[in-house]
Amino acid sequence: MEQSWRQARSLFFSVLGAPLFWLVAFFMVPLGVVWLYSFGENRGLIDIAFTGTWANYAHAFTPLYLGIFWKSMWIAGLTTFLCLVIGFPVALAITFAPEKAKAWLLLLVMLPFWTNLLVRTYALMSIMGAQGLINNIAGFAWNGASGLMAHMGLHALPDFQPMQLMYNNNAVVLGLVFVNLPFMILPLYSTLDRMDRSLLEASLDLGAGHIQTLFNVVVPMASAGIGSGILITFIPALGSYLTPDMLGGSGAQMIANVIENQFKGANNWPFGAALSFILVYMTFIGVALQGVLEGQARKREAQGRAA
Amino acid sequence: MTKAVTHKHVPPGPLEYLRRWPIQAWLVAVTLFLYVPLLSMMVFSFNDIKDTVVWHGFSLKYYDKAIHDDDLIQAFGNSLTIALLSTIISVVIGAMAAIVLWRFRFPGKTAFDGALSIPIVVPEICMGVGMLVFFAKVLPWPGNLPWPLSLGNIIIAHVSFSFPFVAVVVRARLASFNRELEEAAKDLGASDYRAMMDVVVPHIGPSLVAGALLAFTLSLDDFVITFFTAGPDTVTFPVKVYSMVRFSVTPEVNAASTILIAITVLMTFLALRFQGKSALTAGHGVPDHT
Numbered sequence: 001m002e003q004s005w006r007q008a009r010s011l012f013f014s015v016l017g018a019p020l021f022w023l024v025a026f027f028m029v030p031l032g033v034v035w036l037y038s039f040g041e042n043r044g045l046i047d048i049a050f051t052g053t054w055a056n057y058a059h060a061f062t063p064l065y066l067g068i069f070w071k072s073m074w075i076a077g078l079t080t081f082l083c084l085v086i087g088f089p090v091a092l093a094i095t096f097a098p099e100k101a102k103a104w105l106l107l108l109v110m111l112p113f114w115t116n117l118l119v120r121t122y123a124l125m126s127i128m129g130a131q132g133l134i135n136n137i138a139g140f141a142w143n144g145a146s147g148l149m150a151h152m153g154l155h156a157l158p159d160f161q162p163m164q165l166m167y168n169n170n171a172v173v174l175g176l177v178f179v180n181l182p183f184m185i186l187p188l189y190s191t192l193d194r195m196d197r198s199l200l201e202a203s204l205d206l207g208a209g210h211i212q213t214l215f216n217v218v219v220p221m222a223s224a225g226i227g228s229g230i231l232i233t234f235i236p237a238l239g240s241y242l243t244p245d246m247l248g249g250s251g252a253q254m255i256a257n258v259i260e261n262q263f264k265g266a267n268n269w270p271f272g273a274a275l276s277f278i279l280v281y282m283t284f285i286g287v288a289l290q291g292v293l294e295g296q297a298r299k300r301e302a303q304g305r306a307a
Numbered sequence: 308m309t310k311a312v313t314h315k316h317v318p319p320g321p322l323e324y325l326r327r328w329p330i331q332a333w334l335v336a337v338t339l340f341l342y343v344p345l346l347s348m349m350v351f352s353f354n355d356i357k358d359t360v361v362w363h364g365f366s367l368k369y370y371d372k373a374i375h376d377d378d379l380i381q382a383f384g385n386s387l388t389i390a391l392l393s394t395i396i397s398v399v400i401g402a403m404a405a406i407v408l409w410r411f412r413f414p415g416k417t418a419f420d421g422a423l424s425i426p427i428v429v430p431e432i433c434m435g436v437g438m439l440v441f442f443a444k445v446l447p448w449p450g451n452l453p454w455p456l457s458l459g460n461i462i463i464a465h466v467s468f469s470f471p472f473v474a475v476v477v478r479a480r481l482a483s484f485n486r487e488l489e490e491a492a493k494d495l496g497a498s499d500y501r502a503m504m505d506v507v508v509p510h511i512g513p514s515l516v517a518g519a520l521l522a523f524t525l526s527l528d529d530f531v532i533t534f535f536t537a538g539p540d541t542v543t544f545p546v547k548v549y550s551m552v553r554f555s556v557t558p559e560v561n562a563a564s565t566i567l568i569a570i571t572v573l574m575t576f577l578a579l580r581f582q583g584k585s586a587l588t589a590g591h592g593v594p595d596h597t
Contacts, residue, residue, distance in 0.1 A: 005413035011499040012411055019404035019470065020419065026467045027426055030437030033445060086340075089333045097325045105334075107575070112341045115571050118530050118545040119564040122552050123344040126561070133347050136361075181341065197322060204321045239430025241531050246553065256432040256531075263436050263535070273440075276433040287428055 031280075038273035048269060056274035065258070065275070072254040075169060075244075076237035079176040083184035083233050084226065086177065091188035092218070095195075106189070113182035121246050124175055128247070130162040138163060167249035175243040180236060184229045191225025192218070224297045231290040235283055255279055349568065352561035373559040373566075382547035383563070389458050389533075389543060390526040393465035397522040398515055400466065401473025406507065408474075409481040426471045435535035438464045442536060450538055457541055464536045465526045472525060473518035480514035481507075520578045524571070 005012040038056055040048045059065070094105045112120060127133040139160040146157035165171060199221070203213040219226070241256035248254070255275065262272025319326035325334075355364035373379055407413075408420055426434065438460075442448050448460040484507065492502040530545040537546050544567070552560050 002412045003410060005411045008411075008499045011503065012407070012413065014500075015403045015407045015410075015503075016413075019400045019407070019423075019474070022400055022466065022470065023404075023419075023422055023426075026441075026463050027434075027437075028422070029445060030441035030467075031429070031433070033440050034433070034437045037440065086337060089330055090337055093325050093330045093334055095324075096322045101325060107579075108338060109341075111572065111575060112345065114524055114575050115345065116528050116545060116564070116567055118548055119348075119567055120345065122548065122560065122564065123348040125552070127344050127347055133343075178340065178344070181337070201321060235428060235430065239432050241432050241435075242549075256430070259432050259436060263439060269440070272436060276436050279430050280433050283428055283430055 034273045034276055037270050038277050040270045040273075042268060042270060056271045057278070059271055060274050060278055068253065068255055068258055069278070071169075072238055072256075075173055075176065075254060076234050076240075078173050079180060079237045080184070080230050080234045082173070082177045083181050084188075084229065087181055087184040087188055087229070091185050091192055092214075094185075094189050095192040109182050109185050117179060117242060120179060121175060121242055124178055125166065125246055128165040128171065128174075130164075132165075134165060135162040166247055167251065169248070169252045172244045172248040172252050172254070175247040176237050176240060179240075179243060180233045183236065184233045187225050187229040187232055188222065191222045191228075195221050224294050227290050227293050227297070231286055235286055238282065239279055345568065348561050349565045352558065352565045354558070357558050369558040369562040370566075373562040376559060378542070379544075379547055379551075379559070379563060382542045382544045385458060385541060386527055386544040388455055389461050389465060390523050392455070392458075393462045393469060393526045394519050394522040396462070396466045397470040397473050398519045401470040401518055401522070402477050402508075402511065402515060404470065404474040405477035405481060405511075406503070409478060409484075410507075423471050423474060426468050427475070431468075431529075431531040434464075434468060435532045438467075438532055439535040448538075450540070457538075461533055461536045461541060461543065464532050465529060468529070468532060469522040469525045472521055476518040476521060477511050477514045480511050484510050517578060520574055524574065527567075 036050055037048060039052050039054070040050045041053055041055070043049045090105075090109065094102055094109070097105055125132075129135070139162065142157065142160040146160075150156040195218070199217055200213060203217045204210070208216065238254075239256050240254065241260060244252055244254040244257055245260075248257075256279075259272050259275045259279070262268045262275065266272075324330045351362075352369055353365055353367070354362060355366040355368070404423060408416065408423075442460045442464075446460075450457070452459070488510075489502050489506050492506045493499070497505065528545070530549060533543050534546055534549070537543060542550075544563075548560055548563070551557050
């Protein structure tokens, strides 16, 4: 049983002091100042006056910025969906793998995850460029086909034009899936691993196919893990800066790139602060929503057990 | 569909998904997706010419170039120093936060617990601008401090986002601690403080190592928050690489990245040795089974 703090005051304060101070001074205060700035106005080049204005938020709800928010949510949503579809069979395979293979498969998924994000994005850039691996393989195949057609007496194909793989929204989605896939696989695996396997066996014994069992038994039972996987992928994807910056170029900006530009280029800190806090609120809504869904799932589970 | 693809010719059991070919093909495809970009970058860092597709011959010249690039080496040194110092602070503070939440009932506990999880969920970009504003307006960091102190603002920022992760890892471990052991120590005459240091702290030892590895990796990995905190003289490895590769592919970056990946792989194996499988997933929203 936990002890009341009154029973060991000096120990309590000496253990609480440092983390509380750090959290307040170096996390709450920085975010608090940004929050205050979001109600401020630029006065001159460096001065910002706290006027309590809502103008920055009003500016954020103009069509241009609403469009960017909408696009960011779209890209993050598509990324999350692709991660779920790609990651689910992987999580399933890890769950039902023999103990030894399981450890290796987990390592296989986690190793890229522990690798530097910038290095991974850069690696993706270098194979997607006009001179990159993908275009070269495609070019090789193209020329091969062209030669073959000429050989058969057909018209040779026109010269191979490198595909523009980078600097568009598709590149951003591909990059985000590449970066975030392990985020999705982990929570899925951890839920599937705790699942009661006899229910799956029962379903298969009673004549359901694997696909039917997957959608009627596995997915409902894993709903909590799917929920947290979606959240844990969607939130970083929504706020991602590096991937759209490096793979997307100027045409595929997401909200984080706009925020960065307000602080570093356009020098409109109050507006950047308002955009940041809209993003923070969106994150909180996501977390709260997931908490509610998880609570419901837990309740259902408890009821199911009682019944 | 259910034909076994093994040498033993035993049909797979109903749940042996790993032995079914569609799943196997899927795993191979995902592995290729995750690894081909990294492996191609690593392999071509040894290429003789500046080409990322055609193999010309083995050469270490880009490694030579990378280690003689003073800016790159300085950035690498900064990154390691920041990671080391912020890890030490994060482990101490994170463990304290975990212990206080585990051991005491106090008013505002729920609020403290909730506030501690905010740095984990807040988007990096928002924390980045927070740090930018904080170190510009509230606590201006002097630009002329002697090195390591000049890195102080980055270290502070890194501790802020990594110590809550350490707290999560340590708390998972504390859940398995038998409180009676601490009571016994106190019955035998140990003070509160003594019982804490000699009984509780040794128990959480493995999670401190796992938390430290996590904090170290998070710090080494961070780009966005550092990007908003770093000054022109306090560039870290990711920030330096970013400025080098934003518009083109540079072979010495391939070499430096390969070295960094090698360090990561080494650290992952160290984590596995200390904590077993759970180290892989530590602090990433996956409950510990141990």
